[in-house]
Amino acid sequence: MSENPQALRDNVGARRAGGSSAVDAAAGRILDLIRARQLNVGDVLPTERELSEITGASRNTVREALRTIRTYGLIEPKPRVGAVLADGQSIAIQNFFAAHMDVSRSSFADIQGFRRIIEVGIGDHIVLNATSDQIEALDDINARIVESRSIEEAAENDFNFHMALIGLAGNRMLTDMYSFLSPVILRIMTIGKEMRPVLADTRAAHGEIIAALRARDRLAYAYLMSRHLDFALRFLPEEPASKT
Structure with a gap:
């Protein structure tokens, strides 16, 4: 059973308070990629190998970052396709964006x-x-x-x-x-x-x-x-x- 999204958001916030982890940083860069490419519901994300090259993180780190993003409901696995942008979970999506938002x-x-x-x-x-x-x-x-x-x-x-x-x-x-x-x-x-x-x-x-x-x-x-x-x-x- 997946963790509660609110608890995950709290955990992410706690880690950020003490310094962003490599997983948090990779998740933030994946979020930037989604924004930059203007991906829509149903669009396929790059593979783990491609995301590793794009973000500069190891494949294990990218895998953990994707797991975090998936827990928030922003993406979902699709057999023989890969990770795609999910639909119908606006609260989970807004929580993820807020947790990873850089406040300048x-x-x-x-x-x-x-x-x-x-x-x-x-x-x-x-x-x-x-x-x-x-x-x-x-x-x-x-x-x-x-x-x-x-x-x-x-x-x-x-x-x-x-x-x-x-x-x-x-x-x-x-x-x-x-x-x-x-x-x-x-x-x-x-x-x-x-x-x-x-x-x-x-x-x-x-x-x-x-x-x-x-x-x-x-x-x-x-x-x-x-x-x-x-x-x-x-x-x-x-x-x-x-x-x-």
């Missing part, structure tokens, strides 16, 4: 930019339509952040606050989209809290956003949310300048 300043900016479009964009609707009880419920969720017993729990409580905020827009498609991105957003939040584990600051920033909603102040909400989403960028290392 540029990728962080892209993700936070996407979040800004959504979370700032819904401000007008929330300010005009959210009830006082709904806004107070946000305050209750926010209070759980400082009660977190681990970085992972703090990230989850942080995400729950933003997810509840999205829910106030009353748009199911928007909620589903944000939920689908949860592994990636949670990874960003976890990294941020590893670099600067001051949970009181997160609660305070959320509290200012809640205060703007209570005051029905759209401008203050937009400013405070944008500032909050940009804040963690200062804790990521500068990327080297590209050579021309």
Whole structure:
């Protein structure tokens, strides 16, 4: 019986915290290959020998990397064909991509930019339509952040606050989209809290956003949310300048 995908993701995260293993590195390069070649469901991956040449890893390492990827549900073996991209397992796929995502300043900016479009964009609707009880419920969720017993729990409580905020827009498609991105957003939040584990600051920033909603102040909400989403960028290392 295969291991639980969530447990595997946790194991991968633990190994990465202490330094990427050769298997993790090979899995990441195979993921890069899938992206670069824009492989679709049913497309066949290169053979183990070819992947070994492409990634520079031994065939044993490639075999273990493929086993990890297969456990996440991203690929499946096909007799007399080889490993093919699987279908219908979106949660497993998003977990794998999140676990192997390199968080650079540029990728962080892209993700936070996407979040800004959504979370700032819904401000007008929330300010005009959210009830006082709904806004107070946000305050209750926010209070759980400082009660977190681990970085992972703090990230989850942080995400729950933003997810509840999205829910106030009353748009199911928007909620589903944000939920689908949860592994990636949670990874960003976890990294941020590893670099600067001051949970009181997160609660305070959320509290200012809640205060703007209570005051029905759209401008203050937009400013405070944008500032909050940009804040963690200062804790990521500068990327080297590209050579021309």
